[in-house]
Amino acid sequence: MTVDATSAILPAPGHSLADANDATPPALRLVDVNLAATVEQASVGSDPYRIDADGAPYVPVGDGGIVLGVRLGDGVWQHPGDHAAPGACLVHPDPAAGYALSAQACIGNVVTVRTGAAAGLTGVVTGKRGEGGRVIATFPQDTLRRLRPGDQVAVRGRGTGANDPAPGVTIRNIDPDLLAVLPVTVGPEAVTAGVRAVLPSKLVGNGIGRPTPMWDLDLQLNASSARRYDAAGLRLGDLVAITDLDARYNAGYRRGWVTVGLVVHGGSPQPGHGPGVTAILIGPAGSLRAAADPAGHHGLSEEAALDAVRDLL
Amino acid sequence: MLVTSNAGQLVTQVLAGEVWPPLADRHGFRVDPDGHAFLLPGMGGVTLGAHCGDPATGYAADHLEPGLSVRHRDPAANYALQYLTCVGNTVVVTSGPAAGSEGFVIGQHAYVLVDMPEQALRGVTAGDQVTVFAVGQGLTLLEHPAIKVKNCSPRLLAALAGGTGRCGTLQVHVAARVPAEAIGAGAGMASEYANTDLMGAYEVGGEELSLGLHGLRIGDVVAMTDTDHRYGRGYREGWLSIGVISTGSGRLFGHGPGPSTIMSGPADAFTIIDDPHANLAVLAQALPQKENA
Numbered sequence: 001m002t003v004d005a006t007s008a009i010l011p012a013p014g015h016s017l018a019d020a021n022d023a024t025p026p027a028l029r030l031v032d033v034n035l036a037a038t039v040e041q042a043s044v045g046s047d048p049y050r051i052d053a054d055g056a057p058y059v060p061v062g063d064g065g066i067v068l069g070v071r072l073g074d075g076v077w078q079h080p081g082d083h084a085a086p087g088a089c090l091v092h093p094d095p096a097a098g099y100a101l102s103a104q105a106c107i108g109n110v111v112t113v114r115t116g117a118a119a120g121l122t123g124v125v126t127g128k129r130g131e132g133g134r135v136i137a138t139f140p141q142d143t144l145r146r147l148r149p150g151d152q153v154a155v156r157g158r159g160t161g162a163n164d165p166a167p168g169v170t171i172r173n174i175d176p177d178l179l180a181v182l183p184v185t186v187g188p189e190a191v192t193a194g195v196r197a198v199l200p201s202k203l204v205g206n207g208i209g210r211p212t213p214m215w216d217l218d219l220q221l222n223a224s225s226a227r228r229y230d231a232a233g234l235r236l237g238d239l240v241a242i243t244d245l246d247a248r249y250n251a252g253y254r255r256g257w258v259t260v261g262l263v264v265h266g267g268s269p270q271p272g273h274g275p276g277v278t279a280i281l282i283g284p285a286g287s288l289r290a291a292a293d294p295a296g297h298h299g300l301s302e303e304a305a306l307d308a309v310r311d312l313l
Numbered sequence: 314m315l316v317t318s319n320a321g322q323l324v325t326q327v328l329a330g331e332v333w334p335p336l337a338d339r340h341g342f343r344v345d346p347d348g349h350a351f352l353l354p355g356m357g358g359v360t361l362g363a364h365c366g367d368p369a370t371g372y373a374a375d376h377l378e379p380g381l382s383v384r385h386r387d388p389a390a391n392y393a394l395q396y397l398t399c400v401g402n403t404v405v406v407t408s409g410p411a412a413g414s415e416g417f418v419i420g421q422h423a424y425v426l427v428d429m430p431e432q433a434l435r436g437v438t439a440g441d442q443v444t445v446f447a448v449g450q451g452l453t454l455l456e457h458p459a460i461k462v463k464n465c466s467p468r469l470l471a472a473l474a475g476g477t478g479r480c481g482t483l484q485v486h487v488a489a490r491v492p493a494e495a496i497g498a499g500a501g502m503a504s505e506y507a508n509t510d511l512m513g514a515y516e517v518g519g520e521e522l523s524l525g526l527h528g529l530r531i532g533d534v535v536a537m538t539d540t541d542h543r544y545g546r547g548y549r550e551g552w553l554s555i556g557v558i559s560t561g562s563g564r565l566f567g568h569g570p571g572p573s574t575i576m577s578g579p580a581d582a583f584t585i586i587d588d589p590h591a592n593l594a595v596l597a598q599a600l601p602q603k604e605n606a
Contacts, residue, residue: 051544202493202539205547209498209510209567218501220548244494249344252567253494253512255521271547272501 030176033157035101037090037111037135040065041149050082052269058082062266064089064134066147072126072138072237072302076266076275077223083276085265086126086236086302087138088147090155095132102133103213106159107262107278107300108178110309111137116151118143122313124305125155126237127264127278128173130207130215136264138302156312160213166191169283170248172212174262181304182239183297184281191281192289193260196238196297197231201245201253205272212247216264216276223267230294238263238299240277241290247279258288262300315476316483317455320467325448328394330383330404330425334358334439343375346518346566351375353564357382357424358439365419365428365532366594369561369570370514376568377561379531380416380434382424383443396505398425399449400557400575401469401596407444411436417596418445419532420559420573421464423507428532428597450505457483460578461543463504469557469575472595473534478584485555485576486588488533493548495524496540497567504542508559508571515569516562526570532593533558535572536585542577553580557593 042065049057062070062084070079070086090111092098109125123139135155139147159175165186171179179186183194199219207217219231219240226232234240239260246254247261261277268274281288335357342350354360355374363372363379381404385391402418404427414436416429425445429437449466456477462470475484497510513524529535535556541549556572563569 053541053544053547053549055544200494202496203548204500206501208496208500209512209565220500225550246346246566249346249348250566250568252346252497253522253524254346257521270501271541271543271545271549273547 027163028161030158030162033104035104035155035157037092037101037153037155039147039149039151039153040089040091040134050270053271058269065149066144068141068144070236070266072300072305074236076234076236076263079266081266082268082270083129083265083273085129085136087123087136087144089129090135090137090153091132098133099214101155102128102135104157104160105135105155106157106173106175107280108175108305108308109158110156110312112154113147114152114154116146116148118146118151121146122309124309126300126305127262127276128214128216129265129276130210133214138305140306165281166287168287169281171281172248173278174280178308181308182300190287190289191283192291193239193241193281194297195241195260195290195292196234196299197229197294198241198243198290198292199229199231201242204242204245204251205274208251210250212249212251212279216278217242217247217251217261218268218272218276219274220272221274230292233294234263234275235299236263236266237301238297241292242277243285246282248282251279256285258283258285258290260288260290314470314473316457316470318467318470319453319455320470323448323451323467325446326397328397328445328447330385330394330443330445332359332381332437332439332441332443333384333424343565345564346515346522351564355562359434359437361431361434363531363561364431365597366592367531369529369531369533369558370516370527372562374562375564378422378424378426379419379561380429381427381437381443383427383445384424394425394445395421395423397447397450398445399447399464399466399469400573400593401466401472402448403446405444406433406437407442409437409441411441419593420508420557421506422560422571426559454483456481457578457582459582460576462576464573465575469596474588474591475586480584482582482584484584484586485536486534486586486591487536487555488589488591489526489529489535490585491526491535491537492524493539495526496537496548497569499571500546502546504546504574504577508573509537509546509556510563510568510571512567512569515564517564529558529570530592531558531561534591537572540577542574546574551580553578553583
């Protein structure tokens with residue numbers, strides 16, 4: 001991120017509740033929370049098969065749990081899988097605590113393993129997934145190999161409640177400090193995001209109508225149909241913009257608005273599903289501008305994400 | 314509909330269901346498109362005053378489920394009830410003061426939704442038992458192998474206008490055509506379960522939310538552009554799904570009046586005919602009139 005004016009993201013020193021009646025609301029201080037989570041075990045029903053968009057059965061691979069060999073920067077259709085995420089999914093056995101985990105964890109939060117062979121090692125939150133509330137955490141591959149489903153981790157949650165980065169632009173699901181490593185420019189009047197692709201809202205499948213702090217937005221694209229939208233090169237960690245979509249609360253159609261999100265998991269053969277996007281910036285198109293670079297875009301890399309949390313340890 | 318099918322070979326299963334109460338959590342409120350809190354009735358239980366042919370929007374309601382909302386207490390038995398029940402199936406109330414009253418299924422919405430004459434509805438409340446005569450899954454149109462029929466009873470198929478046209482396509486009369494931009498919650502789910510919420514027909518918010526769907530009526534037959542609902546609800550250019558509006562007003566953002574899917578196939582297998590009378594009310598008119606004290 002580059003800031004070409006005084007950033008509205010950071011809390012302004014000296015502000016207090018006494019400023020509440022000022023014309024400009026004070027920048028509120030974010031609180032950090034330590035959240036307990038468990039490394040997920042992938043699970044399926046009694047039937048091994050799911051049905052793809054053409055009616056063919058397949059066995060889902062990579063849908064949740066610990067997935068080795070899928071990394072930020074990989075193509076979303078590079079690995080045959082179903083919703084495969086780069087790293088491990090974190091859950092909580094109590095459903096309500098699981099929703100709180102997904103609502104309060106943000107992209108860029110540090111994850112510390114507390115039990116098992118990887119105890120003491122760290123990773124970073126790189127996304128969220130819907131239906132039950134799952135947090136996606138990326139670890140170095142040698143850490144991932146030592147992780148085991150059931151291992152306990154702590155997520156240092158920070159970011160939920162962050163102030164608008166520019167007037168009318170809402171930030172969600174990301175520690176505002178992490179914007180610094182993304183192609184995002186915050187100006188006094190608008191935020192500009194470099195993205196891999198600008199996509200129409202009609203491509204959003206699962207996740208539409210759901211609360212975006214707990215649910216990602218699946219893009220109904222496959223390797224073939226993506227070419228029509230200049231999105232064949234879509235990679236994990238990319239930023240994408242979705243037009244006519246307002247994802248501040250639930251995600252829904254709103255003409256003239258834009259949602260920018262991070263690509264957090266890979267494609268899916270299921271109808272209505274596909275690569276997942278966790279919404280991070282939302283606003284009217286005049287205040288949130290997206291610049292597409294289908295070939296040269298660089299989103300969130302594993303190195304940058306892990307580097308960003310190193311200082312927090 | 315003038316079309317040959319395997320309707321004569323289908324079996325009927327007799328399924329038990331229960332009118333399920335509306336559910337809430339202790340915080341009460343939910344969030345509308347502009348972030349405002351709301352608390353509204355409409356989902357679950359018995360909802361009076363909204364029947365096939367009535368407007369789908371314009372109510373102070375959220376997820377308006379006309380008539381009875383029916384589930385089964387056992388999860389697996391409930392899935393069977395939700396998956397096997399088809400639009401147009403006969404439902405009979407079997408307990409309570411309205412026992413013996415008859416209605417018909419208008420769709421699924423994680424509940425089986427049942428329209429009944431208003432007089433009969435007045436005597437039903439949550440907890441009352443119903444029997445569903447489930448028939449329709451497996452229905453096949455012999456001249457239209459590319460079109461997958463689902464959630465459609467033989468009775469509905471017979472009552473719909475249209476049929477096989479001279480050029481070999483299936484003529485379907487629809488009251489509205491739904492653009493792909495309007496497809497909301499329900500995308501990515503099995504098309505035998507719940508329905509597709511349509512966005513852009515809210516009672517609140519500005520013009521930038523509208524997708525021109527405020528004229529929908531409960532029971533309207535609609536065509537959903539660029540959707541393939543054969544094996545789940547997904548976006549697919551050049552495909553088409555036919556649904557019937559089974560739910561009304563939705564205040565929750567990304568939700569709204571919704572069709573239950575009855576057919577899906579390549580768009581060129583259909584000829585769509587705009588017809589404001591394309592509505593499930595044709596089934597209500599065919600219902601035997603029963604008096605219930």
